[in-house]
Amino acid sequence: MPRKKVTDVSGNGGPKRKRGGGKKKDREFSSDDEFDDFEQENAKKPAAKAGLQPVTVADDVKEKINLEVPKVKGQLLVFGATNWDLIGRKEVPKQQAAYRNLGQNLWGPHRYGCLDDVQVSCVVSGPCAAHSLIITTEGKLWSWGRNEKGQLGHGDTKRLEAPKLVEGLGEEVIVAAACGRNHTMALTENGTIYSFGENKLGQLGQGNQTDPVLSPELHLNETRARVRASAVIQETCGEFQTEVSIPMPYSLRRAEPLKCGYGDNKPKSSTTAQEVKTLDGVYSEQVVMGYSHSLVIARQDTEQEKEKLKKLPEYNPRTL
Numbered sequence: 608m609p610r611k612k613v614t615d616v617s618g619n620g621g622p623k624r625k626r627g628g629g630k631k632k633d634r635e636f637s638s639d640d641e642f643d644d645f646e647q648e649n650a651k652k653p654a655a656k657a658g659l660q661p662v663t664v665a666d667d668v669k670e671k672i673n674l675e676v677p678k679v680k681g682q683l684l685v686f687g688a689t690n691w692d693l694i695g696r697k698e699v700p701k702q703q704a705a706y707r708n709l710g711q712n713l714w715g716p717h718r719y720g721c722l723d724d725v726q727v728s729c730v731v732s733g734p735c736a737a738h739s740l741i742i743t744t745e746g747k748l749w750s751w752g753r754n755e756k757g758q759l760g761h762g763d764t765k766r767l768e769a770p771k772l773v774e775g776l777g778e779e780v781i782v783a784a785a786c787g788r789n790h791t792m793a794l795t796e797n798g799t800i801y802s803f804g805e806n807k808l809g810q811l812g813q814g815n816q817t818d819p820v821l822s823p824e825l826h827l828n829e830t831r832a833r834v835r836a837s838a839v840i841q842e843t844c845g846e847f848q849t850e851v852s853i854p855m856p857y858s859l860r861r862a863e864p865l866k867c868g869y870g871d872n873k874p875k876s877s878t879t880a881q882e883v884k885t886l887d888g889v890y891s892e893q894v895v896m897g898y899s900h901s902l903v904i905a906r907q908d909t910e911q912e913k914e915k916l917k918k919l920p921e922y923n924p925r926t927l
Contacts, residue, residue: 674782674796676746677728679892682907682916683741683770684716687900689924691753691766694737694899703755706766709925715885716903717922721769725749727904729783732897736786739897740793741770746780748773748793752897756789757821758804764821768924775823776801786897789819792826800826888915 688694690710692703699707729742738752738759749770750759757764760773773793780796790804790811801823802811809816812826890906907913 674794674798676742676744676780676782676796679728679904680726680744680906681892681904683719683722683725683727683730684886684903684905684916684919685719685900685922686713686716687897688712689768689900689922691737691768692755694753700755703766705927709766709768709927711924713900713922715920716883716905717920718916719769720921720923725770730893730895730902730904731784731786732895732900732902733786733788734896735788735898737898738786738791739770739900739902740784740786740791742781742784746782746796748776748779748781748784750791753789756805756819758786758789758791760791760793760803760821760823762822764819768926773823775803793823802826885919 688710689712690699690706692699692706693710725741726744727741728744728746731740731742732738736752738750738754741749743749748760749772750761751767751770752759754761754764754766759767759771760775761767761771762775776793776795779793779799779801781793782796783794785792787804787810790802790806792812793801795801800812802813803820803823804811805819806813806815806817811820811824813820813824886903886905890912892904892906894901894903896902905912905916907916
């Protein structure tokens, strides 16, 4: 019986057709039955597809999602520009004129007077954000700063000079969060993501494009999104500036000089890392940078550390 000869193209899922530029190999069959078996076997194999593939999560994995609040704890310090509506602008918008003279330039690290008894486990801002967040050791989210699009999550567009608890998430345990320019995302311990703020481009991930969302609403509820939620949160905002803390705080400038916190009431630029001398002897657990301000979680585990922090100036912003 004559031997059949076919050309098999690697990776195309079928034995007969050749794809341009593909690798080919010849295979000989000793009988029609062997050839038929070959065709049937390859017909069951789906063709390979480029790009991302759907992710499925087993039911037993769904029940194991239990994220935790960061183990870090300490006191919040702030320095840089705090006139939130003026940051990145030539002047305060007309609709925010009442806030024109609020806020000030903090040339060195300051303690927020209203947070003396609050233990902070995570601090959040972003290179394009004029608002900030903290997560307490109990997993509660606080926010303050610019609020024109409701990015603070308090149900209004009123600017806040100091951190305030986001009551809409008061029953949730928040483990991570992120700031966009005018929107915010928060991740709970069970993997649910809430979002609020500007949504004209659908950046809140709620499946629509709407007016600003002023209070927290569900962002993603699919299990596969929950499993990957930590990565999603961390990648929300890119980094355009860097601060190094090992273990004493140093700063490396790439934008506004004021936020470097060198002190002496003069804007400075630095192309090399310099020590923030006002924090000499203070251990920094976390350092983040906003548009024109910096935030630090300072450790206060020992009496000596607490005494050093008490010597820093206290910031009690004026409010309307």
